[in-house]
Amino acid sequence: MGRLEDFYIQMGPDISSVDPILPQKLSKSVTKRTLRFRIYIFAISILSITGITVVLISTLHRPLFSYSALSSLYTTSLRTISSNQLQRMQLLYTSQCGNSPSQARKRGCHFDMIDFSWQQANCWDEDLYTGFLTRYKDIWYWETPEGNPVPLDEVQAGLYPALHTNWNFYVVHCLYILERMMQGSSSLQLLDDWSPRYSHAKQCTLDLKDTEKFLGNTMMTTVKMWYASCEAR
Numbered sequence: 001m002g003r004l005e006d007f008y009i010q011m012g013p014d015i016s017s018v019d020p021i022l023p024q025k026l027s028k029s030v031t032k033r034t035l036r037f038r039i040y041i042f043a044i045s046i047l048s049i050t051g052i053t054v055v056l057i058s059t060l061h062r063p064l065f066s067y068s069a070l071s072s073l074y075t076t077s078l079r080t081i082s083s084n085q086l087q088r089m090q091l092l093y094t095s096q097c098g099n100s101p102s103q104a105r106k107r108g109c110h111f112d113m114i115d116f117s118w119q120q121a122n123c124w125d126e127d128l129y130t131g132f133l134t135r136y137k138d139i140w141y142w143e144t145p146e147g148n149p150v151p152l153d154e155v156q157a158g159l160y161p162a163l164h165t166n167w168n169f170y171v172v173h174c175l176y177i178l179e180r181m182m183q184g185s186s187s188l189q190l191l192d193d194w195s196p197r198y199s200h201a202k203q204c205t206l207d208l209k210d211t212e213k214f215l216g217n218t219m220m221t222t223v224k225m226w227y228a229s230c231e232a233r
Helices: 024-060 067-071 083-091 101-106 126-135 152-156 167-182 199-210
Strands: 110-112 117-119 162-166 188-191 219-224 229-232
Touching: 126 167, 162 167, 167 199, 167 219
Parallel strands: none
Antiparallel strands: 110 117, 162 219, 188 229
């Protein structure tokens, strides 16, 4: 057996005379494929950079907070009546508590955190309210529209026109208004300007049939402050 020879190409000063290792046609084909691949990678890079730039620009120009954007993420159970119906109701609606927290305080109204409304003293059921606060003391949780937690005492003081809260709150809220209706032996009743009479209770009755459709701490409800009217039944 002959001895093994090292395999190499000796390249002198004139490398043009060296035969290519691969056939000429194959070498050109590989070169073309390599060029196409590089062009493809370059195009993908350009598209990626363009996409990232568009996302950054849209993010920078997007407002930090938008009620319209948040409305699609949170439910406001009964505030979905037609604008015409709402307008007719508001023409007939008069709130004795005014239309701002300062007016409500001056008129001696109380803020009901569970109903998120200002109520006249004649329609205020303090025993029912404080009883629910004690019975469900571990479920209250609130956030601003920007997502910042709000202390309970600030919510009870009626300092925020709108807050986000969770499914636990909504369930307790429904129990609260139904119990208030059942205990309503008074000749006076609370009325609001945003839902037809009793539709709030009807909606709550439907929702209470399936209280486990959301986890208790699911942030899914937006509550907006309102000013109740205390009227004869």
